[in-house]
Amino acid sequence: MGEFAFSRSNLPKQLIINNEYVESRNSKKLTVHNPKDGSVVADDVPLAGEQDVDEAVAAAEKAFPAWKKTPPALRRNMIMKFADLIEKHGKELAELTRITLGAPYGSFGAFENQLCAETLRYNAGWCDKFGGESYPQEDGFLKIVRYEPLGVTAGIIPWNAPIGNVGLKAGPALATGNCFILKPSEKTPFAGLALLPLIKEAGFPPGVFQVLTGDGSTGALLASHMRIRKVSFTGSIPTGKRIQEMASKSNLKRVTLELGGKSPAVVFDDCNLDNAVTWCVNAITGHSGQVCFAASRVYVQEGVYDKFIEKYKTMFAERTKAVGDPDNESTILGPLADDSQFDRVSGFINRANEQKSGTMIIGGSRIGEKGYYIQPTIFTDVAIDSEIHTQEIFGPVAVVRTFKTEEEVMKISNDTEFGLMAGVFTQDINRGLRVASEFESGMVGVNCMSMMFNQAPFGGNKQSGVGRESGIAALKAFTDAKCSSGFERGGGAGGLDDYLMVSTREADGDFHLGFVT
Numbered sequence: 001m002g003e004f005a006f007s008r009s010n011l012p013k014q015l016i017i018n019n020e021y022v023e024s025r026n027s028k029k030l031t032v033h034n035p036k037d038g039s040v041v042a043d044d045v046p047l048a049g050e051q052d053v054d055e056a057v058a059a060a061e062k063a064f065p066a067w068k069k070t071p072p073a074l075r076r077n078m079i080m081k082f083a084d085l086i087e088k089h090g091k092e093l094a095e096l097t098r099i100t101l102g103a104p105y106g107s108f109g110a111f112e113n114q115l116c117a118e119t120l121r122y123n124a125g126w127c128d129k130f131g132g133e134s135y136p137q138e139d140g141f142l143k144i145v146r147y148e149p150l151g152v153t154a155g156i157i158p159w160n161a162p163i164g165n166v167g168l169k170a171g172p173a174l175a176t177g178n179c180f181i182l183k184p185s186e187k188t189p190f191a192g193l194a195l196l197p198l199i200k201e202a203g204f205p206p207g208v209f210q211v212l213t214g215d216g217s218t219g220a221l222l223a224s225h226m227r228i229r230k231v232s233f234t235g236s237i238p239t240g241k242r243i244q245e246m247a248s249k250s251n252l253k254r255v256t257l258e259l260g261g262k263s264p265a266v267v268f269d270d271c272n273l274d275n276a277v278t279w280c281v282n283a284i285t286g287h288s289g290q291v292c293f294a295a296s297r298v299y300v301q302e303g304v305y306d307k308f309i310e311k312y313k314t315m316f317a318e319r320t321k322a323v324g325d326p327d328n329e330s331t332i333l334g335p336l337a338d339d340s341q342f343d344r345v346s347g348f349i350n351r352a353n354e355q356k357s358g359t360m361i362i363g364g365s366r367i368g369e370k371g372y373y374i375q376p377t378i379f380t381d382v383a384i385d386s387e388i389h390t391q392e393i394f395g396p397v398a399v400v401r402t403f404k405t406e407e408e409v410m411k412i413s414n415d416t417e418f419g420l421m422a423g424v425f426t427q428d429i430n431r432g433l434r435v436a437s438e439f440e441s442g443m444v445g446v447n448c449m450s451m452m453f454n455q456a457p458f459g460g461n462k463q464s465g466v467g468r469e470s471g472i473a474a475l476k477a478f479t480d481a482k483c484s485s486g487f488e489r490g491g492g493a494g495g496l497d498d499y500l501m502v503s504t505r506e507a508d509g510d511f512h513l514g515f516v517t
């Protein structure tokens with residue numbers, strides 16, 4: 001297929017293997033719904049099975065030797081062109097996502113497509129700049145480290161950002177010379193399946209970039225496949241644990257896991273109040289709270305608590321008015337992703353009220369009679385051991401507590417198995433940096449919250465993840481470091497002493513010796 005021609009009336013429903021659209025060998029199909037009204041969008045989305053995965057892996061293995069040796073400038077140009085095409089067809093891709101995710105274009109779709117394009121461009125720029133290292137040879141050995149591609153790699157991505165995650169995972173994989181298999185979420189398959197015309201127009205050879213839709217069974221096939229060398233996964237902690245287990249039990253493939261969060265925002269008395277409130281509201285209501293690093297725990301020092309909660313509640317009320325049909329350009333917040341997500345979030349709210357886990361001061365109810373809309377919700381005076389305080393809800397639900405001292409709030413902030421994001425709001429730069437260093441999280445915002453950057457590592461501590469995405473950390477995660485060392489024997493002219501003996505540790509663990517002049 002040539003020109004991009006997909007829309008909600010012409011949905012892509014075939015797998016992408018070896019630069020062709022192919023029917024799934026598996027007879028099972030996926031059904032997807034529109035969350036704005038619960039209607040069926042399609043009941044015939046392909047679910048890739050074992051044979052499909054094997055075919056994609058075989059095509060990737062065949063493509064890998066030539067792709068690995070493709071000059072960096074050519075790889076760069078292909079990835080850059082792919083980014084341009086993502087940007088060019090951003091509205092169409094966003095619509096293909098919106099019909100099963102419910103994310104408005106103005107407040108999320110445009111941002112997500114731009115994130116994907118810019119992340120691809122950032123990684124493309126590394127193609128001819130990702131250098132290795134050398135170390136001093138005073139001990140008589142010259143030691144050279146190269147970062148080499150792993151081979152066939154895979155990205156298993158979540159439903160809440162199906163195009164943004166293409167940039168985060170395919171970008172560094174392709175830039176470092178790996179072949180890549182994308183597995184979109186079963187909830188949001190269409191944008192990924194629509195990529196073939198863009199993949200081909202960008203110039204990627206067959207087998208380099210492929211797309212397999214499916215559910216958890218497809219992800220398990222990828223995670224346990226003996227010839228896939230790396231899986232990068234974004235999603236829930238329980239699924240991440242299963243993927244790590246399958247990876248270790250198969251071929252000990254490399255794993256990057258970006259998992260859940262229960263991110264604390266700590267607001268001190270001396271903060272810029274309007275700034276703190278704005279960041280804390282945006283970081284829990286954005287994308288209807290369906291974000292891994294949402295500011296779901298807010299701790300406010302006693303001296304500013306009354307003013308903070310008044311402004312915080314007012315902004316939540318404004319966000320509630322902005323909930324609506326995601327197809328309307330003026331809508332800021334859409335529905336939750338599907339019925340199971342709606343039931344999950346509603347369940348947390350209902351149990352908190354039944355168990356008197358806190359005081360619900362706004363929200364908590366369904367909006368309308370159809371679709372999966374819910375009011376942004378605030379609980380105050382929350383019990384520290386309650387599930388709404390300790391568990392990830394993944395919806396527009398915030399819990400708020402007061403605190404007296406820095407020591408007290410840091411203990412509460414870190415008393416969790418989550419460690420993805422944290423934020424501190426204060427005008428005291430010394431305290432801001434001190435608190436930032438004490439948070440047990442992969443990322444910290446000082447007077448800001450829930451941010452990520454292409455240049456900097458993105459990921460979590462504790463059970464919030466393993467490894468890092470973005471920046472040079474992502475490139476290293478898709479490569480193996482190979483150390484070559486040479487010993488200069490020195491000596492007379494002619495003969496062996498004039499040669500450099502080179503010892504290279506290959507991926508199989510064996511040393512291979514050779515001599516060069």
